[in-house]
Amino acid sequence: MLSEVLLVSAPGKVILHGEHAVVHGKVALAVALNLRTFLRLQPHSDGKVSLNLPNIGIKQDWDVARLQLLDTSFLEQGDIAAPTPEQMEKLKEVAGVPENCAVTERLAVLAFLYLYLAICRKRRALPSLDIVVWSELPTGAGLGSSAAYSVCLSAALLTACEEIQNPLKDGARVSRWPKEDLELINKWAFQGEKVIHGNPSGVDNAISTWGGALRYQQGKISSLKRLPALQILLTNTKVPRSTKALVAGVKNRLIKFPEIVAPLLTSIDAIALECERMLGEMALAPALEQYVVLEELIDMNQHHLNALGVGHAALDRLCQVTMAHGLHSKLTGAGGGGCGITLLRPDLEQEEVEATKQALTGCGFDCWETSLGGPGVSMHSAASLNGPVQQALGCF
Template sequence: MFQGVDNFYTVSVSAPGKVILHGEHAVVYGKTAIAVSLGLRSSIVIKEVNTASEPAVHIHLPCVELQENIPLAPTVKSLFHPKLAPGIAGKFHWKLPDKLDHDAHLLKVDEFLHIIKPNFDNLQSNQKNSLRSFLYVFSGIFGSTNLPVRSMNISMGSELTIGAGTGSSASFAVCLTGALIQLVKLKTASGHFDPFYDHTSEDFDMKEKEIISNWAYNCERIMHGSPSGIDNATCTFGSLVSFKKGSKPRHLDIRMDLRVLLVDSRVPRETKSLVMKVAALRQRNTSIVDHIMDACDHVAHTATQVSVLEKLSSDKCEPDIEADYQHLAELWDMNHCLLAALGVSHPTLETIRAAARARGLACKLTGAGGGGYAMVLIPPSTPRSIVDSLSGQLLELGFRVKETRLGGPGVTLEM
């Protein structure tokens, strides 16, 4: 969404979270992983404001309990005009985030933050990285233009739980980048608001989404060090994204709209320790574990076949759709059992799964396992009473339960 009044714009953008559908742990060994967009979304509103005081950016991120005022002039402009990576000739442009000298630009951002905020190092990690990501993208995009930068209020909300493996940081980065790019587009297209031009009918095209995803990937590097790229790609493009080690994530143009219960086991998971646990198991049982990984790979490929997924965007209880859901449920069961054989399930996940199976529903862990989230597949034919009964039991057991959808749209301009 955007509005323009007296040359001041408001932009609103949302982006989904993500979950791993298939390929957990196997992806570490060169197998295919499939991520899918989550119905739970983050949203951001950027509003330019007219103020008599010195121009500043007012940031409100309640999800990380952060509220900051950052002066725009003159110090923030020291971050403008970032350089291209070594060996690349020319002038940097915001459409080339993959060509940016990432380390040099981030170093300037960190130096700036320590100047304007002496207690920066005392902030929580997610607060620090949120500020770093914001200034990195803001100065990288606006700093390669000659557009006037006005005071603005930036407010973000999210339905995602931070640090739970649902892509909260990537969703934040995609929203932020999409909103700033849309603001640049509006300010570039017209020096004033044209009430006869319907910008609201436009959304991001594929090229713009690639740019957004690349900026978000750079933010993920700030957040996580060496990300795979699957989170930012899924939050940007939506639907399904496949990933294989050594290759760029690939958006799969497959229509899907799966209804699920997303169940938080409330058990913290440590991805690194679980990956090391599987590696140790493989060292002792190489051939067996490699066969399990091969089986996980076959599950991922089978689940993405058009014959299984393309029709799963309908809530109709037709026989062929029911058969497809049954096929997908079998794949979920196999995937979970293969991961359990690797030792990455958890008693709480098995409790959730048993409650679902008692009602004829498939359930699998998602992500690294060892806690975290489980997903229960809800076919269209499932009576409401069954869903309510399962949700009630899981809530009584102390789990958090959200009914949502998988496979929805990626980054979107909001009305």
């Protein structure tokens, strides 16, 4: 068992193109978002394992000796497997989450407990740990916050239990694991996602593990080899929505108007493929006219998504505000509210960007200036983390 403090981070994600069409067998492009979730794991000897999630107000601990006495044979399935409904009921009993706890909080605790017991059970004694997880990502906004959480937990627990090596060498500020270790992290994170979401696609944990950009189609995930540096505004309209209801609405519209909706889905697929081709070209030799093409693709996709019925007045307002500043935006994720992305061309003056951000926050939205295509799950030295992250994780 490792004795040092571990500091891990993993990115969120945005869907660049392909929302909803991906449900019907078309291509979706997912890109790592340079807003990250951070985890601090500290071994100690007080006989407890504790979990602190300051973003959602969770602070809970369990007696390791009591957990050690549990029958964890339900986790012993040889290969990494998803928990069954019966196993989930056992986890709920062990977790002791208060009944008045919201669903998000309860599932976060269950995912942690599952990963802790499943990964650490091979050891003679369960480790006594203090774990803090803090995120720059808003929860429930379609930005892959739960996947980043599961990836951070999986990477930290696997490293602490010496299932994989700590990649951080002396003097390094940030390091990443080799391919085979990343594959193991991704497999475990997918199980954490199953605890939280039931039947996830695997895209969110994959992009959080590997970083960069991924193409997803009918269950097949492949990495985009080249990606240019793209700057964006990410805007959260803070309008809640139900992904399940929005997906069902598109399906109903497809059944009702097949000759209208099917071509829209085909066109969204073509937009995703053209964007993929353009990103490949830009990675080799970026030019301003290529950004203009990306903006046109963004506009066309947003109109298609509105035609599918997944728009919202708040998203329309977002597009209007950014268009007034000469910028182009689209929703990302399920739509019906949630988040939108705005492409920032490299020739933009910072004053114009700031004016746009101010106009969006004036609408009551949250807005971040960030980038796409960053690195996946990483191990950090304390010196590599900025002050706010260090403070949130209690690194002082």
